[in-house]
Amino acid sequence: MRMTFRWFGEGNDTVPLGYMKQIPGVEGIVWSLHDVAAGEEWPMERILEVKAQAEQAGLHIDVVESVNVHEDIKLGLPSRDVYIDNYKKTIEKLGKAGVKVICYNFMPIFDWLRTDLHKEMGDGATALFYENSRIADADPFQLVEEINANSALTMPGWEPERLQHLTKLFEAYQGVTEDHLWENLRYFLQEIIPVAAKNGIRMAIHPDDPPWPVFGLPRIMTGQENFRKFLKLYDSPYNGITLCSGSLGANPGNDIIAMIHEFADRIPFAHIRNVRVFDNGDFIETSHRTQDGSVDIAGIVRAYHEIGFTGYARPDHGRHIWDEQCRPGYGLYDRALGIMYLWGLWDAHRDTEASRGKKEANV
Numbered sequence: 001m002r003m004t005f006r007w008f009g010e011g012n013d014t015v016p017l018g019y020m021k022q023i024p025g026v027e028g029i030v031w032s033l034h035d036v037a038a039g040e041e042w043p044m045e046r047i048l049e050v051k052a053q054a055e056q057a058g059l060h061i062d063v064v065e066s067v068n069v070h071e072d073i074k075l076g077l078p079s080r081d082v083y084i085d086n087y088k089k090t091i092e093k094l095g096k097a098g099v100k101v102i103c104y105n106f107m108p109i110f111d112w113l114r115t116d117l118h119k120e121m122g123d124g125a126t127a128l129f130y131e132n133s134r135i136a137d138a139d140p141f142q143l144v145e146e147i148n149a150n151s152a153l154t155m156p157g158w159e160p161e162r163l164q165h166l167t168k169l170f171e172a173y174q175g176v177t178e179d180h181l182w183e184n185l186r187y188f189l190q191e192i193i194p195v196a197a198k199n200g201i202r203m204a205i206h207p208d209d210p211p212w213p214v215f216g217l218p219r220i221m222t223g224q225e226n227f228r229k230f231l232k233l234y235d236s237p238y239n240g241i242t243l244c245s246g247s248l249g250a251n252p253g254n255d256i257i258a259m260i261h262e263f264a265d266r267i268p269f270a271h272i273r274n275v276r277v278f279d280n281g282d283f284i285e286t287s288h289r290t291q292d293g294s295v296d297i298a299g300i301v302r303a304y305h306e307i308g309f310t311g312y313a314r315p316d317h318g319r320h321i322w323d324e325q326c327r328p329g330y331g332l333y334d335r336a337l338g339i340m341y342l343w344g345l346w347d348a349h350r351d352t353e354a355s356r357g358k359k360e361a362n363v
């Protein structure tokens, strides 16, 4: 398991790179060019600029999250080919810069979705919260306004230029079914995976968050059966999954441990975090500790250890604790605590194996 930490870029993140390096075992950043719109080709000088900034702090840039997929690709419009060409050129450039994994998602219009970015947890901490009934009944346009008013920073997947065209987008998705989305995803994979393979980059699709349809829009990266179908769409080690325990864990029916075992060699990137799911379908992002949420984080780390996981991992999100002022979900303190919890679980298994006389895992 190779530990990483998300960084939103110079002047766009409250956590300095030097602090990330001080968290035990963190070796690289998970990064993106957040100001480059989906569908645009990434400029090489900007890529190299991030590489230089990271390397100066002793961190690598092996994992990119995300190179966003233009809506026309998800919609299967004729204009998609231009955007797919740009995507390929970006893959080639990232390969030249030494990138190994690209995380992306295939969710129509919205990226991840929450109703409250600072839900009180009762102990002074706050966290990201999803209120099921508010999404079920909500006017999406009103929700977007609220989210924008709530945060001083741009949210990933909530770039203002995308939200401006919301009405048009909802119209464009009228009549787009899950089958259409599968077909458009297959087209995309057939174009980009060979380019990724040639450049030594493993593509890793992120599950939908939450893993069910919202506002009548189809969502397909939702669980084990659909991931099985996805991996067969293009059977290659370069076509893989970002296994996010937090996104998938919002549906208690998802057996994440079973997915780790079934998809072992197709998981280049792991997001490991916990959520507490309530009976009414609401969920809140908790600490990483197994007992604090509904997801068996201890069992998940054990499963990664059992498959000899050598991919990248990140603690994904954290709560907001100790009065930290930070981007929602992306403070230093709780993510650092999460990393130490994950290492504790991981190393406990290593020691168990060593005492049994097995070969010590290579960390």
Ligand SMILES: [Mn+2]
Pocket (backbone or CB within 6 Å): 206, 244, 246, 247, 271, 316
């Ligand atoms: Mn995630």
